[in-house]
Amino acid sequence: MHEKTIIKIKNLKRHYKTGEIIVKALNGVSFEIKKGEFIAIMGASGSGKTTMLRILGLIDKPTKGEYIINNLNVVDLPEEERTYYRLTQLGYVFQDYALIKEMSAAENVYILSLMEGKTKEESISIAKEALEKVGLGDMLDRVPDQLSGGEKQRVAVARAIAKKPKILFGDEPCANLDTKTSEQVLEVLRELNQKYGQTIVMVTHEPWHTKYVSRVIELKDGLIVSDKRRGNLTKS
């Protein structure tokens, strides 16, 4: 299953300047992600895990290093192409759902299909399919205020997977959820990974979340301190 490398990261650095101080959020990180992997990036606060995910999701740019997706170095892509790449190739789930409060669940999902140039009918059908996948097929017309925290996060997952992205990124997708709801969301992610072969990279700080994933990358002070696969432990 995990054969083809779809992401290759080499000596990635991200330094921020806050006043006179330079913060080294990532300080030379290298790894590869193969198709179909479900990866958890872990680490304490300030370890650089969210910065890593933002760079992987093309939301932020590295200060130095290479980031290759499917043999394309995406670091220096112009902003318009990065936007198009995010739209068509990547899915992103934020920790606070990030839904548009005036849009129904279906609209929150199909807005991206419309952006891709699909017709409204096609887009609605895609949104319906994605919401059914996350178990919300009967809540198409509900607005975020009418949904529970777990349901909102599942809408966010549906939005991310509706366009069938090459990689799905999750930035602490269960941070605002209780244990039971977190389990529901993680089950959805696991099912997407196992049933549909969806590649997923998720940032989390909860150790128990790792039971759902196939690989755990641990960061500390901007560096990878461990990279473990289930049943096949490796150290970097």
Added chain:
Amino acid sequence: MLNDVKVGLLGAKSSIKRGNKKTLAFIVFVLALIFVNLIFLPSMMGGLSGMFTDFMQYPYGDIVIEPSGDNTYINNADNVLQKARAVPDVTFATKRLDAGASIKYKQKVVGSSIIGVSPSEEYDVSRYPYIISEGEFLSDLSQDEIIIGAMLVEGYFGSEIYDNLGAVRVGSFVDVTYSNGVQRTYKVKGIMEGTWELVDLNALVHYKEIEEVYGLDESKATSIVIRVKNPDESAKVKEKIIAAGVKEPVFTNSEKSDAVMRQAMETLNLVNVISKYVSLIVGAALILIIVYINVLHRKKEIGILKAVGITPRSIVVSYAFISMFYVLMGVLAGLILYFLAMFYFTINPVVFYETIEIIPEIQVGLIIKSIFTMLIMSVIAGVLPAWRVSKESILEAIWGR
């Protein structure tokens, strides 16, 4: 771009459909007032301007021919009159002779302009015969009779402002001393009331009276007043009159009105223009503030939309649609308010100078122009803040910086 429009429309539609209705009602109400302010004052001024044009009909008709250079009279006036009457679009024309005089009744004396008219011709040329509030208008045989302007008669509107002749009434006899010293006594045949100083401070006598007093031959006039078939085409008729060989200066009513009313109208127009621009600036600022607060409030949402692949263009388009919707609703509500106000002021005109009624004039061209101005303004005011935020980096937008 089509995708941007589709996404922008979806964003705007959901925002309007499920947004705060009280806020929407407030915005629409304020924009309606701004729109009414844009079109209401000019409508009132249009009415005022139309009223002034009507007043100018008394001395100038639609077109007036005056003596050339420093001449007091038009020489060969009958010949000029004949040429003017021969122009096809001229319906009527008459000559007048004006003179300066003082009028005395009992112990009261006032200075006045006496206008010599051909009574039967005035029915077709001016409104003098139709504004007689007491008595009757002159007839062709009225050589010893006079029509007195209402402001010269005690008790009439405006008489308290100017010197008047006291309790002079129809049937009273007044003594008129002309500028050459000749004195005549006339019986007051009527009192004319045009609620306008240019009319009500004057007096009318038969044309022949002035000829006799000043010893003029029949071919002298101080003006030739002309009415045309279509007053809107006065300028064209004026050219035809000149082309017919009239050498004396020819003026249209609006040219004469312009000269007399220019200053007053310019002042009013200045007030109107200032008021219009202040309204537009207030409207633009309002939309800008509303959209800016909205955009700031949703900065994180905008960042997230960009992060998931929505283009900055579609975010800007969305806010442009929202602003346009606000303005269209404001314009619609404004039009309802405007027509209600027009209806009210047509039935209950604004009374100016106690007796002059100003009926507002609906100017379709101005309404259309104002709608377009509001729409353009709304798009600019709506797009600017959205464009600014949409150009920020995704992380800054998400962090709300």
